[in-house]
Amino acid sequence: MRKLLFLILATSLFLYAFDTSDASLRVLAKKNGLKSAPTTYEELKTIAKKAGNPLTIQKINLGRTLFFEPLLSRDETLTCASCHKLSQGGDDNLPTAIGFKKRVNPKHLNSPTVLDASLSKFLFWDGRAKSVEEQAGGPIQAHFEMNLTPEELVVRLKNSVIYQETFKDAFDGIITFKNIEKAIGAYERTLITRGKFDDFLDGDDNAISKKAKKGLVQFIKQGCTKCHYGVTLGGQTIQKFPKFKEAYPFKNIGNFKGKDDKQIIRVPLLRNIIKTEPYYHNGSIKSLFNVIKIEGKANTNKKLKKEQINDIIEFFKTLDGEIVDYGLNG
Numbered sequence: 001m002r003k004l005l006f007l008i009l010a011t012s013l014f015l016y017a018f019d020t021s022d023a024s025l026r027v028l029a030k031k032n033g034l035k036s037a038p039t040t041y042e043e044l045k046t047i048a049k050k051a052g053n054p055l056t057i058q059k060i061n062l063g064r065t066l067f068f069e070p071l072l073s074r075d076e077t078l079t080c081a082s083c084h085k086l087s088q089g090g091d092d093n094l095p096t097a098i099g100f101k102k103r104v105n106p107k108h109l110n111s112p113t114v115l116d117a118s119l120s121k122f123l124f125w126d127g128r129a130k131s132v133e134e135q136a137g138g139p140i141q142a143h144f145e146m147n148l149t150p151e152e153l154v155v156r157l158k159n160s161v162i163y164q165e166t167f168k169d170a171f172d173g174i175i176t177f178k179n180i181e182k183a184i185g186a187y188e189r190t191l192i193t194r195g196k197f198d199d200f201l202d203g204d205d206n207a208i209s210k211k212a213k214k215g216l217v218q219f220i221k222q223g224c225t226k227c228h229y230g231v232t233l234g235g236q237t238i239q240k241f242p243k244f245k246e247a248y249p250f251k252n253i254g255n256f257k258g259k260d261d262k263q264i265i266r267v268p269l270l271r272n273i274i275k276t277e278p279y280y281h282n283g284s285i286k287s288l289f290n291v292i293k294i295e296g297k298a299n300t301n302k303k304l305k306k307e308q309i310n311d312i313i314e315f316f317k318t319l320d321g322e323i324v325d326y327g328l329n330g
Contacts, residue, residue, distance in 0.1 A: 022205040025213060029201060032220050033229030036198040037116070041326045047119070048189050053133055053182050055189065058169040060328055063187025065166065066180060071156045073146040074100055080139070080184065083111040086191065086323065089275030090115030095283025096254070099145035106144060108254025110283045115323070116271045118189040120235030125281045126259040127238035127266040133185030137177065150177035190328055193271055195321030208318045215315030218308050223300045233270035233319065241265045242298030249298045250284045274320050288313055 038044055041055075048055045070076040078099065083092045090113035096104050097111045109125050114132075123129040129138065139145040140153060157163040157175050164173070171179045199207035208216075219225065230236045241263055242249055248263075258265040265281060279285045285294065292312055296304035304312075 022200075022213070025216065026201060026203075028220060029216060032225040034201065034225065034233065035231045036201040037119075037192050037194045037231050037321070037324065039194070039324065041328065044189055044192070044326065048186065051131055051133070053131075053185055053189075055186055056170065057328060058166075059171075059183050059186040060190055061187075062166045062170040063183035063185065066184050067187055071160070072140050072148065072153060074148045074152075078146050080114075080136075083139070083145075084114040086115070089113055089272045090117075090191070091276050093275075093277060095278050097145065099139075099142070100147040103144040105254070107256040108282045109256060110278070110281065112266075113269060113272060113276050114188055115191050115193050116232045116269055117235065118185070118191070119231045120266075120269065122235060122238050122266045125256065125266050126264070128259070131185065132188040133181045136181045136184040136188070153177065153180065190323075190326055192324050193321035194324050195271075195319055197315075197318040198321065200318070209314065211311055212314040212318050215311035215313065218311050219315055222296065222302060222304065222308070222312075224295070224312075227267045227299070228270050231271075234267045235269045236267065238264050238266050239299075244298060244301045249294050250280070253282045253284060256281055270316065271319050272321065273316050288316065 038047070045055045066072065067080045070079055072079060083097055083099075084090050085092060091111045092098075095110055096108045098104055112123075112125070117123060117135075118132045121130065123132065123135040124138065129135040137150070140148055141150065154175055154177055157167070157180070163175065167173055167175045167179065170183060196207045196212075219228075227237060227239055228234045238259055241258070257263055268279075273288065277286055277288065279288065279291045285291050289309055292309045293304060296302045296309075
């Protein structure tokens with residue numbers, strides 16, 4: 001009997017080692033907080049309801065229209081999409097955001113991606129907003145961005161026959177700045193991307209390459225998941241940066257010091273990171289290779305080897321994705 005039990009155990013261990021290395025990596029990734037993106041509208045509705053902004057098709061359609069609406073800017077030349085180009089990673093690929101009359105952000109801060117941002121717990125580089133609804137109103141009012149007051153915007157929309165009707169469908173005709181924020185937030189909650197890494201996490205062993213799997217192992221092994229976790233691989237916390245140095249590990253353009261001027265900065269999302277250069281809050285670094293090299297030293301106090309960095313980049317490529325079609329267009 002003892003020999004039979006030993007044989008069964010030995011056979012099981014052999015099959016586990018031979019057949020489930022990918023499964024083991026998948027389990028390891030999930031244990032370290034990595035999650036796949038929602039696939040259904042029902043999942044989105046659950047998340048939005050918890051955030052206090054229940055989704056409806058009417059609200060989402062209104063938010064989509066407002067996202068591309070020039071009336072939201074003083075001179076009617078800018079839209080949310082001006083800085084958040086959905087086909088280019090959800091940002092504008094500029095070192096610093098450019099707003100009303102070509103004004104630049106006074107702290108030389110660039111535009112974080114809007115893709116997957118609704119799954120973040122902190123928004124803006126200092127983490128002051130806790131939802132996409134709260135964040136949506138900021139750029140509209142900022143004098144260096146869209147430069148419009150809430151009162152002026154409400155008047156503009158109330159004078160529009162189109163918006164009188166769309167707000168009637170979405171908010172019983174009540175046009176307020178808060179409802180404008182809720183509508184834009186509702187639309188942004190549908191801007192979720194899925195890529196090959198999601199397919200791997202959901203069970204497809206062949207979704208990513210062996211080199212990408214090596215990169216995932218390095219990503220976990222080097223401690224990156226301590227900050228970059230969740231569906232978004234970031235945006236869940238604000239952290240001291242750099243952790244092991246008092247000064248920034250690059251030229252501090254704009255002299256941004258983060259929350260409370262203590263270098264506490266929102267951890268950026270890594271989804272679609274391949275498309276969202278230049279990197280860091282002030283767009284100081286163009287090369288993703290150099291970003292990973294800096295991160296290793298600044299946040300984990302490790303000098304990563306070239307092969308390790310290149311493997312991590314291969315993993316990052318699997319985070320590139322397309323906006324999920326939740327069947328809500330129109």
